[in-house]
Amino acid sequence: MKERIVVAVDAMGGDNAPGVEVEGAVAAARRWGVAIILVGDSARIEQELAKHQAQGLSISIRHASEVVGMHDSASDAVRKKKNSSIRVAFELVKQGEAHAVVSAGNSGATMAAGMFVLKRIPGIDRPAIATIMPSIEGHTLVLDVGGNVDCKPQHLAQFALMGQVYARHVLGKADPRVGLLSNGEELTKGNEQTREAHGLLKEAPFRYIGYVEGRDIFKGSVDVVVCDGFVGNVVLKVAEGLAEGIGAMLRREIGGRFLAKIGYLLARPAFEAFKKRVDYAEIGGAPLFGIEGTGMICHGGSSPRAIMNAIGQARQSVAKRVNDELVAQLRTTAVAFRTKGAGSAGSGAEVADQGVSEQRSS
């Protein structure tokens, strides 16, 4: 990677913007020597930047007068707020001033703006958002969690294609195992959607291992798990909800017991190590696949560490030329993966509309 990688950071996106974004960006610039363009209210960004030792780091500011709120619709981001920080960030990529965008803002708006400004990769009908979940063995990539509900089998096949390229080149899995999420491993299981998708995927030019179950996500027996955005959201929310629930129930049980409290204190280093192991901040964000550029979407409540790691992941994605690899594979992949008109990039706006509502809290 001779050329210095430039990441445009939507400084106004997160719940604690721009402070968290600026701190995370400074950390990433220092750690990886990546160039950062902070996009948003320049006065407020300068104020935050002044709090850090940013001398010698390649950090610039690009003013954007508008902000897309968590409750704005994605189409606002695309059509009305032409000078929103997220849209301007993607414009920087379009103009070749930046390689990637990182945002902790409205994920639907981020996805819609990315599609609208950068267009979809020909051959990909629906951009997707992937989440990286912890497993006993490491991590498992699950997509779509971006709200692509009512998917066609071809969409699932395309998600699989995008997921395995990312797993291979960014997550460092030599020959990623790709599974189709179903209600059982036997081929007699599944629904109409998965049965048709299986028919496409068994011809795939990558390592497709067939149906997998929800438990496989955490067993480390699969690297990329493919499902539609409705099911993907259920997976994500069930996992988050159960983890929180277990924590709350354990605290309640321990809280009432003196010895248990002491025991917990003694065991705390183990719990801390475990927390770190499963902390999304260590991963940073969720990659946005399928647009002509690189995007990372972070939790609205991201910590500076999460922002830093998301920038690191975006850097990896650019350095490993994930999209070039994806385009190359699409060229050689069975036409069956394509749906009619998938070749044409389209304005993204109509896709943004279908994606609008589903995206907001994904």
Next chain:
Amino acid sequence: MKERIVVAVDAMGGDNAPGVEVEGAVAAARRWGVAIILVGDSARIEQELAKHQAQGLSISIRHASEVVGMHDSASDAVRKKKNSSIRVAFELVKQGEAHAVVSAGNSGATMAAGMFVLKRIPGIDRPAIATIMPSIEGHTLVLDVGGNVDCKPQHLAQFALMGQVYARHVLGKADPRVGLLSNGEELTKGNEQTREAHGLLKEAPFRYIGYVEGRDIFKGSVDVVVCDGFVGNVVLKVAEGLAEGIGAMLRREIGGRFLAKIGYLLARPAFEAFKKRVDYAEIGGAPLFGIEGTGMICHGGSSPRAIMNAIGQARQSVAKRVNDELVAQLRTTAVAFRTKGAGSAGSGAEVADQGVSEQRSS
């Protein structure tokens, strides 16, 4: 409940049959004075029964020469193995010799046999299996987890109806909150299936609270969560897999640390209390809804305690006349809940077939 409740126990179903079934049945008979008919290989059952103090308990044996294996198809249970323990158990209910069936066997076969022998309740198109998941506040009923994939909106509405009756009369929830599982709480979310189902459910004669997310299952903010059997299986398997994964990761972290080990020992009573709190054996089994009788389906690897508690739940379900209540509510419920021909019970065989494969490991 003047009349003594009789539960037919499929003694041959589970992985450790008939030992576990017999032990659990003896415990239930002793605890609740419920009458038990153990169905299966009489010689082997007598052998097991001899190991327990069953004097004075109402426990009888009904011989059945065949067993439906975990890998038999549901239609085998219905058509070929006419003398299988699970089918004979349901015949006992049909002949009025028993009120309920409890089985730790092949759940698809149990569902199919129940449908074939006892028929569906008129107005219910698809019998469903519900799972009772732990929440911070108590428990949440989730259905369908029985493999009804590709559900019509009416099917989801019927699941909701059955679930709230059970929650009210067996789980003791005064006015159960029923939610439709979706990818977000806003009505702009959901897929075609949930949007249509919402249209039906907002007219429901019970407390329908709209869309809920996967995390709500564990928050105690909803009592009955409705989804199709594909999504329900994903919820179940993700929860099981994550719980196992968290346990394994924590053990690994604690294992490497001396003080943490001591801490864990001190905290163990809290962990044990927590385990008990979330142990499915404390609940026993998953109720089978929608057939003209009462059925409880247990894990294949059930403990005697799980079998005992499943018998206890079946007893409650019979004592509270859950099916009578369901039929009464169906009479007064909007026709919109019905699909064509839902009124006719049908032989169950064709439904068994549609359910065959999906049911096996559910």
